[in-house]
Amino acid sequence: MTSLASCCFGEQDPQTKTIDKKWRKEKQNLRRQVKILLLGSGESGKSTFIKQMVIIHGPGEFTADEVRSYRAQIYQNIISAMRVLLDARQKLGFQWERPERANNIESITRFTIVDLMRGISHETFAEVAPIVRDLWKDKAIRKTYDQRNLFQISESCVYFFEHINRVAMPDYYPTNRDILLCRKATKTITEHTFEIQKVIMEDRRTNRLVEARAVFETIVNNRAFSGVSIILFMNKSDLLQEKVPKSDIRQFFADFNGDQYSIRDVQFFLVDKFEKSRKDRTQPFFYHFTTAIDTENIRRVFEDCREAILEQNLKTLMMQ
Numbered sequence: 207m208t209s210l211a212s213c214c215f216g217e218q219d220p221q222t223k224t225i226d227k228k229w230r231k232e233k234q235n236l237r238r239q240v241k242i243l244l245l246g247s248g249e250s251g252k253s254t255f256i257k258q259m260v261i262i263h264g265p266g267e268f269t270a271d272e273v274r275s276y277r278a279q280i281y282q283n284i285i286s287a288m289r290v291l292l293d294a295r296q297k298l299g300f301q302w303e304r305p306e307r308a309n310n311i312e313s314i315t316r317f318t319i320v321d322l323m324r325g326i327s328h329e330t331f332a333e334v335a336p337i338v339r340d341l342w343k344d345k346a347i348r349k350t351y352d353q354r355n356l357f358q359i360s361e362s363c364v365y366f367f368e369h370i371n372r373v374a375m376p377d378y379y380p381t382n383r384d385i386l387l388c389r390k391a392t393k394t395i396t397e398h399t400f401e402i403q404k405v406i407m408e409d410r411r412t413n414r415l416v417e418a419r420a421v422f423e424t425i426v427n428n429r430a431f432s433g434v435s436i437i438l439f440m441n442k443s444d445l446l447q448e449k450v451p452k453s454d455i456r457q458f459f460a461d462f463n464g465d466q467y468s469i470r471d472v473q474f475f476l477v478d479k480f481e482k483s484r485k486d487r488t489q490p491f492f493y494h495f496t497t498a499i500d501t502e503n504i505r506r507v508f509e510d511c512r513e514a515i516l517e518q519n520l521k522t523l524m525m526q
């Protein structure tokens with residue numbers, strides 16, 4: 207676009223030139239700006255993706271206030287997870303490997319949901335950390351964890367149980383990895399410089415994949431999103447990789463007819479399920495297998511997405 211000054215008055219004065227240059231740059235920036243709306247079922251990794259944006263495209267690290275708040279949240283994550291395991295062990299009726307450990311459970315179960323929501327101080331956490339560490343050693347707790355498909359638990363708890371000595375130190379300062387693995391449910395719709403995320407109420411009785419597909423189906427077929435580039439992130443690929451050799455997908459999807467031990471077969475079967483739920487198949491379909499806690503993976507995926515979106519926007523522009 208030419209400036210008003212140059213078309214009306216011929217030669218530009220320096221000030222107009224500067225404004226003109228600034229305007230062109232602004233416009234270029236706007237063209238490059240991509241807005242992302244992250245939608246997905248609860249605990250699918252939306253906030254984790256945003257944390258990666260802070261690391262990759264933002265300041266690179268979290269503010270001291272954020273880190274402090276994550277520290278308290280990590281204490282909470284650890285105690286809550288052990289509470290869940292203790293409760294599930296009892297319900298499953300697994301016998302303690304060392305019965306004397308049963309004497310210690312009260313120091314964990316005494317924490318009410320309200321206590322946990324209010325926040326755990328370092329002193330309190332330091333007191334219970336050795337007990338958590340010891341309980342995590344018991345075969346009954348490990349066996350309970352192996353049955354986690356029967357109850358709700360964040361799989362990040364294993365990482366924190368294994369790093370509990372470091373977390374319990376008085377000068378503990380969460381690393382980026384700790385922050386990426388820390389779990390805090392988002393209760394609001396939040397707009398960031400990078401994107402908008404939305405929470406959809408979870409239905410805890412449904413298999414998570416079935417739930418995720420239902421969310422996708424609603425979004426992809428919604429008229430509000432027609433003409434918008436939709437990219438499917440099949441997140442938690444690392445966990446799928448761990449699970450495929452141990453469990454049988456045919457238990458959940460009877461129509462699976464590939465090799466149940468092949469990660470690729472399982473991944474593509476699942477993508478296909480999502481793909482087929484699209485009513486309008488004329489729009490291109492992009493998908494990525496992601497691991498939101500892995501910064502390098504998200505850096506690469508984000509670049510690919512940006513290029514794909516820009517390319518598609520360009521095509522749309524040329525068709526207009």
Ligand SMILES: Nc1nc2c(ncn2[C@@H]2O[C@H](COP(=O)(O)OP(=O)(O)OP(=O)(O)O)[C@@H](O)[C@H]2O)c(=O)[nH]1
Pocket residue numbers: 246247248249250251252253254255360361362386387388389390391392393404405406441442443444445496497498499500
């Ligand atoms: N192993 C693994 N854990 C992940 C991955 N993505 C997210 N997580 C963990 O899963 C938990 C939930 O992730 P969040 O990012 O809080 O999920 P969310 O979609 O924002 O959930 P809501 O806010 O409840 O809607 C966190 O503890 C993350 O560390 C992944 O790719 N692999």
Ligand SMILES: [Mg+2]
Pocket residue numbers: 252253254390391392
């Ligand atoms: Mg969230």
